[in-house]
Amino acid sequence: MKAPLAxxxxxxxxxxxxxxxxxxxxxxxxxxxxxxxxxLAVDVFSTPPQATISLKNHPIGMTPQFISVDNAADLLQLKxxxxxSEATEKRIRFLSPERAEVRFLFxxxxxxxxxxxxxxxxxxxxxxxxxxFAVDQHELRPEFTVLLERQAEMLKAYxxxxxxxxxxxxxSSGNPSHNLAxxxxxxxTVADFLVAQSxxxxxxxxxxxxxxxxxxxxxxxxxxxxxxxxEIVLPQ
Numbered sequence: 001m002k003a004p005l006a007x008x009x010x011x012x013x014x015x016x017x018x019x020x021x022x023x024x025x026x027x028x029x030x031x032x033x034x035x036x037x038x039x040l041a042v043d044v045f046s047t048p049p050q051a052t053i054s055l056k057n058h059p060i061g062m063t064p065q066f067i068s069v070d071n072a073a074d075l076l077q078l079k080x081x082x083x084x085s086e087a088t089e090k091r092i093r094f095l096s097p098e099r100a101e102v103r104f105l106f107x108x109x110x111x112x113x114x115x116x117x118x119x120x121x122x123x124x125x126x127x128x129x130x131x132x133f134a135v136d137q138h139e140l141r142p143e144f145t146v147l148l149e150r151q152a153e154m155l156k157a158y159x160x161x162x163x164x165x166x167x168x169x170x171x172s173s174g175n176p177s178h179n180l181a182x183x184x185x186x187x188x189t190v191a192d193f194l195v196a197q198s199x200x201x202x203x204x205x206x207x208x209x210x211x212x213x214x215x216x217x218x219x220x221x222x223x224x225x226x227x228x229x230x231e232i233v234l235p236q
Contacts, residue, residue, distance in 0.1 A: 047105050051106065063080065153197075
């Protein structure tokens with residue numbers, strides 16, 4: 001009786017299959033591309049100077065100071081004291097989506113805007129005209145919409161239930177009545193944008209002040225530029 005041929009046939013078939021299949025290529029892991037983190041460069045000042053500042057309860061040093069933070073929300077965790085005194089006004093001024101200034105004002109007479117709004121302490125988000133509106137216009141610049149989207153997210157995440165004062169300001173050039181109308185129109189444009197980002201309109205108080213609250217003298221180009229601004233003010 002002849003031996004079965006099944007085993008030799010299977011061996012031959014396996015050899016043929018191996019010859020017909022391409023060799024397996026080694027698996028090479030692709031290098032992971034880390035997402036680039038955009039930092040926010042921040043200059044920190046105080047009036048008077050030499051305030052002690054901290055970020056997320058970690059001491060940083062005395063003002064003036066230059067720091068970098070991961071995002072704009074980190075600026076909410078930036079604090080300053082002079083002795084046992086806290087600032088009556090904390091002003092966050094955005095110069096661009098990547099750069100900001102923070103200034104702390106100490107003393108009850110340092111913030112006339114807070115007094116006019118009937119508030120003892122305020123947090124002010126200050127947007128200069130250079131990134132907000134063209135000269136004598138109230139349509140938003142594209143770079144301002146990026147900042148306002150960020151602002152809307154902060155308002156919804158960290159300031160629920162608070163009144164939101166949206167304030168427009170101009171320098172002293174031009175007709176006072178025109179400046180007052182322009183400042184109000186700019187504040188209203190900002191408020192409308194925030195509402196479109198789901199910030200409740202019922203929380204907003206829109207006001208135009210014209211040139212009534214300058215941050216600097218109107219006798220220089222730099223001073224006028226500082227005074228042309230739109231602010232979002234929150235009670236603290």
